[in-house]
Amino acid sequence: MRIDRKFQRGFTLVEMIVVIVITGIIGGVVAMFIRAPVQGYMDSARRAEMTDIADTALRRMARDIRTAVPNSVRIPVAAGSTYIEFLPTKAGGRYRANPDPAGAVQCGGTRAQDILDFTIADSCFEIIGTAIPFVRGATDDTSDQIVVGSTQSNGNPAYDKTFAGPGVRRPYTGVTGTLTKVQILGVQFPAFAELSSQHFDVVPNDQQAVTYACVGTLGTLDANNDGQAQLMRYWNYGFINAQPVPPLGVPNAMLANRVSTCNIVYNLANQRNGLVAITLVITRGGESVSLYQEIHVNNIP
Numbered sequence: 001m002r003i004d005r006k007f008q009r010g011f012t013l014v015e016m017i018v019v020i021v022i023t024g025i026i027g028g029v030v031a032m033f034i035r036a037p038v039q040g041y042m043d044s045a046r047r048a049e050m051t052d053i054a055d056t057a058l059r060r061m062a063r064d065i066r067t068a069v070p071n072s073v074r075i076p077v078a079a080g081s082t083y084i085e086f087l088p089t090k091a092g093g094r095y096r097a098n099p100d101p102a103g104a105v106q107c108g109g110t111r112a113q114d115i116l117d118f119t120i121a122d123s124c125f126e127i128i129g130t131a132i133p134f135v136r137g138a139t140d141d142t143s144d145q146i147v148v149g150s151t152q153s154n155g156n157p158a159y160d161k162t163f164a165g166p167g168v169r170r171p172y173t174g175v176t177g178t179l180t181k182v183q184i185l186g187v188q189f190p191a192f193a194e195l196s197s198q199h200f201d202v203v204p205n206d207q208q209a210v211t212y213a214c215v216g217t218l219g220t221l222d223a224n225n226d227g228q229a230q231l232m233r234y235w236n237y238g239f240i241n242a243q244p245v246p247p248l249g250v251p252n253a254m255l256a257n258r259v260s261t262c263n264i265v266y267n268l269a270n271q272r273n274g275l276v277a278i279t280l281v282i283t284r285g286g287e288s289v290s291l292y293q294e295i296h297v298n299n300i301p
Helices: 013-066
Strands: 083-086 091-095 122-128 132-134 145-148 167-171 177-179 180-185 199-203 210-221 227-235 252-267 274-282 288-297
Touching: 013 083, 013 210, 013 252, 013 288, 083 252, 091 132, 177 210, 210 252, 227 274, 252 288
Parallel strands: none
Antiparallel strands: 083 210, 091 122, 091 199, 122 180, 132 177, 145 167, 145 199, 210 227, 227 252, 252 274, 274 288
16 A cells, blocks of 8 residues: 655654744743733732831831820930830729728728828729729739829839839739729829829730830841841830830840831920821832831820
8 A cells, every 4th residue: 555645744843943933032022011011010019018017017006005004105315216115005994082982892901991092002992983804923023013193204103113202103913803993012102193083004914014126237238138127026024114225035026027217206295195206118129118107195194
């Protein structure tokens, strides 16, 4: 049987090369058209990620600082710093200032009525209003803290570890639970702490003092043109009379990385309504996103 060879022809090497060249040209032309949109998408995604990181960090700071004990916010340099400290609150209320005509149940201490007496080393008072959950720790510093009459703009009395003189913070000494009566360390409060508002704040035992700090190298970029600093949150390191630098070896969390610029200013021109202004710049791949946040601080005790 004879086979007709004209039906067995395939591609020649020249034809294959021509097809490859044409395909490459078409692919190159298509790549030129889609390169810009793809690059634009990647740039937009990077900017959105940096903006989201900075915005989330500043929102967290704002939420914390707005709940701070009045006049507990402090920074080392009024003109601007890279860290800020404050005492957070988990609850607050009003203490009884006048004896109950019907007579109140003694909740500890030596007073016949459950008032907070500023003329003696009172160790007990009754809450006017809703009960508050309290925690008693193994030590004074690891218990909830009660702050009364924090009116000093330098913030120091609320941190006073001696509990004497100008100190307005006392550790909770009662049992753990939700209560309407509060027991505290029996040290007399200073006269300036007695206010008509009769207000007190509760600092949570698992937070204690809190510091937000930008740590690392600011102002310069690394080999990848990224920022070299981080925005950190530190907590649960006790109460220190003089404001500490960012604490080491304590519970902490990173809120933002690749930070290139960080500046925190605390304006106390109007003490009753302080203003914290934060500038945060995140740089990645030579491109920067800058956010500015103003946080109102209510310093009315």
